[in-house]
Amino acid sequence: MQEAELVKKLKEHDSGALQYLYDHYGDAIFGIITRIIGQQPMAEEVLQDTFLKVWQHIDSYHPEKSRLFTWMARIARNLSIDKLRSKENKQQSKSDSLETSVYNSVDENPNEAKIDFIGLDKLIQQLPEEQQFVLNKVYFNGYSHRELAKDFDIPLGTVKTRLRTAVNLLRKKLGDL
Numbered sequence: 001m002q003e004a005e006l007v008k009k010l011k012e013h014d015s016g017a018l019q020y021l022y023d024h025y026g027d028a029i030f031g032i033i034t035r036i037i038g039q040q041p042m043a044e045e046v047l048q049d050t051f052l053k054v055w056q057h058i059d060s061y062h063p064e065k066s067r068l069f070t071w072m073a074r075i076a077r078n079l080s081i082d083k084l085r086s087k088e089n090k091q092q093s094k095s096d097s098l099e100t101s102v103y104n105s106v107d108e109n110p111n112e113a114k115i116d117f118i119g120l121d122k123l124i125q126q127l128p129e130e131q132q133f134v135l136n137k138v139y140f141n142g143y144s145h146r147e148l149a150k151d152f153d154i155p156l157g158t159v160k161t162r163l164r165t166a167v168n169l170l171r172k173k174l175g176d177l
Helices: 003-011 015-037 040-060 068-085 090-094 098-108 110-117 120-125 129-140 145-151 156-176
Strands: none
Touching (some): 003 015, 003 068, 015 040, 015 129, 120 129, 120 156, 129 145, 129 156
C-alpha cells in the first residue's frame, strides 16, 4: 500500500489501515522505543500508546513536513522519554552508557537488535568525544537539552551545536555507506 493511500485510510479511521500500519511499522517503532526505554514490558506499553496516539492524531500529520514513519518515530521517541521521566529511578537509567544500552538491547532481543545496531556504535565512535557524549545522553539516555546543559555545566547553545553537528556527521557517514 502506498503511503498516501495508507494515510487517507487512517484519516477515514479504517481499522484495516491501522492493522497494516502496525504490521509494517510495529517492529521498527518497537526498536526505537526499546533503545530508549530498555525494559520490554514498559516498551510494549509505550508501543501501544504510540499507535493509539497515531490513530487519534492522524489528522495532524502533514506529508509535506515528513514521512509517516518519521512522524511516528518522533511520537514514539517523545512518549518513551516522557515515560522515562515519569519514573523515580530516572538517575539509574541515565547512568547507562551507549555501550551498556546496546548490549542490554542485544541481550533482550538478539534478532532485532543485531539489525538495529550493526555499525551504529562504530559510527558514533568516529565522532569527537564531546559530540559522542551529547549524542549518547540526549538520544540514548533521555536527557533534554536543558537537563544536559544543567547537569553537566555545558552552555545550552554548545549542547545544541554539538548535537546538531554530530547528527549531521552521522547522516553524511550513513549516506556514504
